[in-house]
Structure formats: C-alpha cells, structure tokens
Amino acid sequence: MDWSDEKLIALSKAERTSLRRNADRMGHRDLVERLDNLNVRGRSKSVGRSAPTGPVIGYHFICPTELAIERLPDGQFLTGVWKVAESQVARSMAVGAYVALHTAKTETSYLMGEIVGWSVEKRNKGDTSSTGITFTCIERPTSELWYGAGAGEKGYRYDGDDPA
Template identity: 35%
Template sequence: MPKVLGIHLICHNNLNVEDLENGYFKSGHWKIAERHPNTAQYLALHESKNQQSYRQGIIESWERCSERPDRITFYVKATNEPVEWKGGGTGEKGYFWSDD
C-alpha cells in the first residue's frame, strides 16, 4: 500500500517556523491528515512550487497544536540540500509517495 515519504509545503517567509537548538527547527499549524506524518521521513518548505525548498530536513517528531487540535507542528532535523517540489494538486501541500 502506498505511503507518504515526504511532505512539501508552501510556507512564505518562514511563517510559524522557529529555530531550535542543535540544528533543529519546528514548523507549525499545518492541516494534514494524521496518517501522513506517521509515515513521512522528511519535510520541505518552499516559497512556491517552482522553487527549491529553502528549509528542509528529517522529521523527528510531530504533535497536535494545543491552540488548534486539528493542526500539526513538525519537529525537524535540518539538512542543507534544497529539494524540488514533489506532489500534485493545487493547494499548499504536496506529498511524495512510496511505490509500495
């Protein structure tokens, strides 16, 4: 059964992004189905779909936002290599799916 390996998001000007210690950051208030962050390995933030990510990394954990339980905050170990947008659709989210 296919599963999400990567999550690509439109996030202008580091909105709701916070630098943490030791090369980590958090990015929050995303409306994403819970099944996707459970399987996703990485998160990539983009200004637009036709630009490489400006911030990306390995998803270490996630939690529901206390002020909005229908939203998710990701905790991410930053990496240096920008990635191209992956995923279809017309909204602010793109998912990179596995083949199995």
C-alpha cells in the same frame, strides 16, 4: 541553442538545474519559466493514477520564508501547524520522511529536514475544533524541487513515486 521541450526533458535533473541557473543569470526569463514549469510537471507523478497506498516520504509545503518556523538551538526546527492526517504522519516516521518548505511551487525548498517528531496542535488560537500537525525536523543542508499534484499549498511524495 534551441531548447525544445523534448531537449529539456532529456536533460538530467543536475543539467536542468545548471541550465536554469545560467539562464537566470543571463536574463533569459522565458527559459527559466519553461524549466520551472517542466520541473513542477515532471515531479507531479501522482496525477491520473489511483490513490497511493504507501507512506508519504516527503511533505512539501508552501510557506512564506520562515513564517511560523521555530529554530531550536540543537539544529532542529518546528514547522508550524499543517493540516495532515495523523495516521499518515505515523507511517511516515517509520520510513525517515522529510519536510521541504517552499516560497512557491516553482522554487526549490528554502528549508528542509528529516522528521524526528510531531505533535497535534491547534491551527487557530481561537478555534479549538481545528487541529493540525507541527513537525519537528533535523535540518538538512539540501533543497528539493516541488513534488506533488494539486492546486493547494501541500504536496506529498509517496514511497514508490518516481523522483524524476
């Protein structure tokens, strides 16, 4: 079948996910890459719009598998330290925000959880002036596509963003 961008865009998220799995299983790398690029592009709704005013409801981070992750015995995990504005995190807590960790923007998250707490920590052991946020999360048995614009290691999903 001819998979034009228009046909791929017309598919639901579940249909694109199923098609990607099948294409990967059958060795159609070109289609897998097109679907991955389409999913990332489709999720980056903040490009070209004014700065968001709502709280962040989803934090997406590029984090090599389990790097600096601490799993707690009660099903919670600590994320490691991320440079995120404290004021934004406080607003996120009120709306049940989540953290999704990815190995790449083109991959679904390998670990995801609802934020139940956070603390300010030193980012580098020898540098006392650089701090960041460590999130405490309750693990969810789901995964998310990358969400957020920009070229860095962080992506934010704001309240009101279209989930595509």
